Amino acid sequence: MSTDPSRSFAALLRAHRYAAGLTIEELAEASALSGRAIGDMERGRSKAPRSRSVEALADALGLDAEARRELIDAAKAGRPSPRPAPGTRLFELPRSVGDFTGRSAELAKLRELAALSAPGGGSPVVAVLSGLPGLGKTTLALWTAHALTSHFPGGSTFLDLRGTDKVPLGVVAALTRLLHVLGVEHSRIPRGAEELTRLYRSLTRERRMLLVLDNAADEAQVRPLLPACGSCMIVVTSRRPLAGLESVHRMELDTLPPSEAVELLTRIIGEHRSAEDPQATAQVAALCGNLPLALRIAGNRLASRPGWTVAHLGDRLVDNDRRLTALVAGDLRVDVVFELSYSQLSPVAAAVFRLLSLAPGGGFAVPLASVLVGIDEEETTAVLEELVDLSLLQATHSDRYRFHDLMLLFAQARLRAEEPVERVRQAEERMRAWLLHTAIGAGQLFSPSPVRAVLPDTALRFSLREPAAAWLDTEVDAWLAAVGSAAADGEHQLVLDVAEAMHWFSDLRGHWPHWLTLFSLSTRAARALGCRRQETVHLNYCAWTLTYCLGRHREGLEHAARAFALAGQVGDLREQAWALFYQGGAHLSLARRPEACPLGTEREHLERAAEHFNFASRFFVRSGDFLGHTVAARKFGEVLRELGDPVTALLVHTGLLGIYLTGRPEFPATQWDLGVGLCLQDIGDDLAAQGRWQEAADHYHRALPYFSAAGNVSIMALLLYSLGRACTEMADHPQARDHLEQAMTLFTETGDLNGQSRVRQALDDL
Numbered sequence: 001m002s003t004d005p006s007r008s009f010a011a012l013l014r015a016h017r018y019a020a021g022l023t024i025e026e027l028a029e030a031s032a033l034s035g036r037a038i039g040d041m042e043r044g045r046s047k048a049p050r051s052r053s054v055e056a057l058a059d060a061l062g063l064d065a066e067a068r069r070e071l072i073d074a075a076k077a078g079r080p081s082p083r084p085a086p087g088t089r090l091f092e093l094p095r096s097v098g099d100f101t102g103r104s105a106e107l108a109k110l111r112e113l114a115a116l117s118a119p120g121g122g123s124p125v126v127a128v129l130s131g132l133p134g135l136g137k138t139t140l141a142l143w144t145a146h147a148l149t150s151h152f153p154g155g156s157t158f159l160d161l162r163g164t165d166k167v168p169l170g171v172v173a174a175l176t177r178l179l180h181v182l183g184v185e186h187s188r189i190p191r192g193a194e195e196l197t198r199l200y201r202s203l204t205r206e207r208r209m210l211l212v213l214d215n216a217a218d219e220a221q222v223r224p225l226l227p228a229c230g231s232c233m234i235v236v237t238s239r240r241p242l243a244g245l246e247s248v249h250r251m252e253l254d255t256l257p258p259s260e261a262v263e264l265l266t267r268i269i270g271e272h273r274s275a276e277d278p279q280a281t282a283q284v285a286a287l288c289g290n291l292p293l294a295l296r297i298a299g300n301r302l303a304s305r306p307g308w309t310v311a312h313l314g315d316r317l318v319d320n321d322r323r324l325t326a327l328v329a330g331d332l333r334v335d336v337v338f339e340l341s342y343s344q345l346s347p348v349a350a351a352v353f354r355l356l357s358l359a360p361g362g363g364f365a366v367p368l369a370s371v372l373v374g375i376d377e378e379e380t381t382a383v384l385e386e387l388v389d390l391s392l393l394q395a396t397h398s399d400r401y402r403f404h405d406l407m408l409l410f411a412q413a414r415l416r417a418e419e420p421v422e423r424v425r426q427a428e429e430r431m432r433a434w435l436l437h438t439a440i441g442a443g444q445l446f447s448p449s450p451v452r453a454v455l456p457d458t459a460l461r462f463s464l465r466e467p468a469a470a471w472l473d474t475e476v477d478a479w480l481a482a483v484g485s486a487a488a489d490g491e492h493q494l495v496l497d498v499a500e501a502m503h504w505f506s507d508l509r510g511h512w513p514h515w516l517t518l519f520s521l522s523t524r525a526a527r528a529l530g531c532r533r534q535e536t537v538h539l540n541y542c543a544w545t546l547t548y549c550l551g552r553h554r555e556g557l558e559h560a561a562r563a564f565a566l567a568g569q570v571g572d573l574r575e576q577a578w579a580l581f582y583q584g585g586a587h588l589s590l591a592r593r594p595e596a597c598p599l600g601t602e603r604e605h606l607e608r609a610a611e612h613f614n615f616a617s618r619f620f621v622r623s624g625d626f627l628g629h630t631v632a633a634r635k636f637g638e639v640l641r642e643l644g645d646p647v648t649a650l651l652v653h654t655g656l657l658g659i660y661l662t663g664r665p666e667f668p669a670t671q672w673d674l675g676v677g678l679c680l681q682d683i684g685d686d687l688a689a690q691g692r693w694q695e696a697a698d699h700y701h702r703a704l705p706y707f708s709a710a711g712n713v714s715i716m717a718l719l720l721y722s723l724g725r726a727c728t729e730m731a732d733h734p735q736a737r738d739h740l741e742q743a744m745t746l747f748t749e750t751g752d753l754n755g756q757s758r759v760r761q762a763l764d765d766l
Contacts, residue, residue, distance in 0.1 A: 009074040010044040016061045016071070017042075030060035049075055065167040073173060077186035092157040092181055093212070096142045099267040102260035103140055106251055110144045110235070113249055114151050117208075117233040123247075124204075124232040130241045131253035132391045132404055133337040134293030137237040140253070141212045144235060152233065154209035157181050159225075163217030163238060164340035171224050175200050178211075178225065197224050205230045213237070219244040239341055239391040255404070258282070261290040268299025273310065280311035287317040288327070289405040293334060300329035324409050338410045341390045352383045353392060354419050355427050356403070357411035360481035363402035367460055368478065371434040372427055400474075428485075434458055435475070435482040436498055442468035443501030446508070448671070453497065469711075472505065480514055483521055492525035496534060499525075503541065507674075510714050511750035515545040532566060536575045539563035543582040551754075553586040553593075560586065574628065577619030581632050584612030588639060603643070610639040627671060630656055634675075638682055646689035653682040674715070677706030681719050688726060697726040717746035717755055725762055733766055740766075 017027055024042070028035040033053055040046040054075045058068040110127060117125040129137045145156050159177060162169045175196040179189050182203050190196055204227040216222045216238040222245065226234055236242065241250060256264065262285045266274040274281045288294035302313055316326045327334040345353060352373045356364065359372060370380040384401055387393040392411075393401045403411060415424065437459035444452050445468045455461070462468035472479070479498070487495050499522030506515050519541040526534035540563045547556030564579035591605035613636040620628035637652030657679040660672065684699035700723040707716045720743035727736035740759050747755035 008044065009049070009071070009077070010042050012071050012074050013038075013057065014042045016063065016067065020061050022061075027057070027060055031056040033057070051075070066170065069167075069170075069173060073176065077180070092155075093145050094142060094158055096146045097139055099264070100139065100143045101264035101267055102256050103136075103143075103253075106140060106253065107144060107147075109249075109251060111148070114148050114210075114233055117151075117231050123229055124227045124234055126226060126234045126236065126245070126248040128242050128245065128248050128250045129235065129237045129253060130239065130250065130391070132255070132291070132394070132407065133239060133341055134291045134334060134406075135253045135255065136292035137253060138214050139292070141214065141235045141237050145210055145212050148210060148233075152208055152210040154207040154232075156210040156212070158212045158214060160214050161216045161221055163215040163221065163240075164344070166343075168217035168221060171221060172196060174221070174225055179203070182207075193224065200225075201228045204232055208232065210235070216240070216242065218242070240389045255290040256292060256295075258285065258290060261285040261288070261295055264292065264295050265299050268296065269302045269310070273302070277310050280309070280314050283314045284310055284317060287314065287323065291334070291404065291406055293332070293337060294327050294406060297327045297329045297332050297334060300332065304329065320409055320412075324406065324413060327406075334406055335410055335413070338392075338407060341392050342410070342414065344390060345386070345392075349383050349386050350414075351419070352380070353387055353411055354415040355424075356387075356393075356401075357408055357415050358424070358427055358431065359478065361477040363396070363400060364478070365398075365400050365474070368431065368434070368475070369401070371458070372431045374427065374430065398474075432482045432485055434460070435479045436486060436494055439472065439475075439479040439482075439498055440501040442472050443498070443503075443505045446504040447501070448504070453501070469505070469508070473509075476512070476514055480517060483518060487521045487525060490528075492528045495525040496522050496529070496531075496538075498522075499538060499541070506541075506545075508711050510549050510712070511752065513550065515549055516542065519545055533570050533572055533575070536563050536567045536570065536572060536579075539566065540575060540578045540582060543579065543586075547582055547586045547589060551589065551593075553589045556586040557583055573619055573623035574625050577616045577623060577625065577628055577632070580612045580616035580619060581628070581635070584609045584616060584632075584635060584639075587612060588635070588642075591642070606639055606643050610636060610643065613639060627675075630659060630675060634678060634682060638685070641682075641686055641689055646686045650683060650686035650690075653679055653686060657683065673706045674710040674712060677703040677710060677719075678715070680706065681715075681722065684722060684726070688722070688729075693726050693729045697723060697730065700726060713746050714750050714752065717743050717750065717752065720746065721755065721759055721762065724759075728762065728766060737763070737766060 024035050024038050028038055113125045113127050172193050208231045211234045213236045216236050219242050262282055265285050284298055288298050317323050324335045355373045366377050366381050370377045388395045437455045441455050442462050445465050483498050499518050519538050523538040539559055543556045543560035546552045560579045560582040564576055567575035587605045587609035591602045613632050617629050617632035634656055637649040641649035660676045680699045680703035684696040688696040720739045724736045724739035740762050744759045
């Protein structure tokens with residue numbers, strides 16, 4: 001290999017001085033070095049100038065980043081340092097941490113890949129570790145490299161590609177460094193990228209070694225550094241997934257599981273300190289978002305302040321506005337590693353990143369993001385993917401995106417610092433209007449009324465209930481937050497419109513805790529508008545939520561009593577009937593929970609429930625509400641059964657079933673399915689109370705398709721439980737277990753702890 005003297009430090013310095021038009025004396029004055037020293041460098045007498053002198057010369061010559069790096073590398077090459085000859089073992093890995101925690105699945109996968117790179121394997125094995133800044137990609141790569149040294153007799157080495165720098169390490173510089181590590185004398189290293197690549201691949205072809213390429217910028221930087229054949233293993237870390245690389249094994253890292261996050265924090269601060277307040281330790285780990293870098297910073301900060309308790313640090317981290325600034329330990333800062341990725345964004349992508357932090361809950365789909373940032377969906381998608389590639393956003397399922405908790409705080413900080421207040425206000429108003437009008441349109445699809453509100457063209461529109469329900473489910477945090485924002489700004493009619501649109505849909509999601517928030521806001525909105533009838537309606541909605549959704553029966557009684565009184569004042573018989581119905585429901589629930597009422601008052605509550613349901617049924621008839629009458633009468637029969645009269649209850653429920661089956665046109669479709677199913681279930685319960693188990697099971701089976709059509713998960717769970725109990729009584733244990741396990745799944749889905757307890761007891765009885 002011929003020597004290229006133009007690549008020496010002396011030649012480079014002389015060429016840069018000529019290009020700058022400086023004499024040796026002028027360069028000496030500008031750099032504060034002696035003219036003699038500079039002359040010795042240019043004549044090659046001083047082959048290894050000190051780093052400080054080289055930096056001073058680069059400053060005086062005004063070199064750009066690439067030229068400066070080339071000059072510094074040339075100076076380093078002239079310094080004597082022992083290098084292994086080709087074929088000898090090398091080991092140039094940075095220090096690894098001693099408290100490495102977790103990542104067992106990833107370590108196992110990397111060990112499997114190391115085995116694949118055994119001699120005779122044919123081609124090198126490449127693993128790409130990608131993910132959010134601060135996940136510990138480099139730490140995992142180094143821990144793996146140290147652990148696998150015995151697998152690679154040709155040695156291990158590490159190269160920082162500086163992918164997050166403004167000017168990442170160039171391919172020529174990277175290959176030059178790798179060849180130097182492999183024992184090639186500086187004078188034998190070629191100049192061109194093609195020649196460098198050929199020499200590098202020829203030296204790695206027969207060498208079984210492990211190479212860690214850390215912090216890669218992109219595929220173009222990595223490709224020339226991958227050996228073409230042989231038994232090497234290369235571990236690449238990058239914030240980007242490097243999707244363009246062929247034939248590589250990709251591993252996208254996630255945050256640590258909560259248990260491993262606590263374990264890492266404990267290993268840093270010590271078992272004793274963590275054990276003093278395990279709850280505070282878990283809180284700090286959670287506030288760090290289970291992000292390894294944040295956990296290490298928090299742990300180091302505690303370790304350096306022995307007078308602090310873990311709870312004290314937790315108190316400092318609770319404040320969202322100062323959490324990032326609190327996650328600092330020496331030269332370690334979470335916001336700095338986030339800033340490295342953020343600084344690589346185009347101006348448009350950076351603005352989108354900031355505005356997306358306004359999305360409630362930190363998660364969103366493309367339509368919401370498009371409305372929020374004010375650009376079309378196609379362009380929004382492209383920007384979102386750019387943010388995902390830089391690990392500033394996480395892509396989840398079904399084309400949704402979300403921020404990591406700490407990244408969201410970083411984005412919000414950048415929003416406050418860089419985004420004009422007026423632009424933020426406009427984005428918030430666009431998002432709120434879109435969410436609320438889309439929610440109204442989606443909710444109205446579940447109403448039996450053919451009348452629909454006129455919505456702006458910008459709102460997302462649905463023609464079928466299934467996608468409408470899916471949107472309401474997925475975006476519940478967003479549209480509910482928008483309702484709260486509208487209430488705070490005095491948009492009372494809009495709040496009422498959303499709540500009213502949700503009335504029928506709420507029957508299908510009775511297990512949601514969100515309804516109390518929504519209907520409390522709408523009750524206050526009606527009061528602010530001076531609409532007493534609407535206030536009565538929404539007080540009743542609150543009573544329903546408290547009793548049937550949240551199990552707060554006494555509060556439900558209070559709200560229903562207030563609604564009954566107010567409905568009486570405005571002369572609204574129908575709302576009086578619903579208030580009576582909800583009071584009956586609260587009394588019935590209290591009777592079924594002896595722990596919630598004084599001993600011996602269960603029958604009193606049952607009798608009061610029967611009284612309220614009976615009166616409610618009569619009020620519904622007087623108001624002309626046929627549906628309300630059947631609902632109240634069905635509950636009246638249910639209470640009769642619990643009072644010990646299942647025969648009369650059976651007569652009531654059989655009569656109601658006949659009304660449903662002959663009067664179908666008078667019922668909304670979903671309410672008809674639900675009503676028929678409930679009547680069949682009640683008849684089954686009446687028969688079960690009389691010991692007529694086979695007849696009861698037959699009616700439960702008949703109810704199943706009606707509940708399935710209505711889509712009410714909570715009631716389906718109760719039906720399956722009843723069916724399981726009937727099968728148990730008939731000694732059909734396999735069927736009983738199957739029905740009870742299905743019921744347990746649905747009770748778990750709805751968060752019904754009482755239902756789960758009942759199923760567990762029934763399974764134990766088997």
